[in-house]
Amino acid sequence: MQLRYAFRLYPEPGQRSALGRAFGCARVVFNDAVRARQDAHAANLPYPKAA
Template identity: 75%
Template sequence: MWLRYNFRLYPTPGQQIALARAFGCARVVYNDGLRARRDAHAAGLPYRVKRRSCPWPRERSCRSRSR
């Protein structure tokens, strides 16, 4: 038996800002990692993780407030 649920979210303006910030941060981190992997592959080098120093990923997210 297959079950499926459909639902829609109606976030408040504050929640919209928090969601946009969280997804934007995830997109930047993913794209930076993908670019680093492609550059390393094109140069024939192994992929190594480098920590990037940015102030905005260290900001408190909506997830940390609920703990």
């Protein structure tokens, strides 16, 4: 049996800015990781490890 939940969040202004900073930082880290893989692929090098 699968359960599905649907809910909405209505953060306060301070929480909204904190969430924006957290997701912005996560997006920067993800984009850096994608760029590192693309650079390694273009240079025919092995992909970087998670560590």
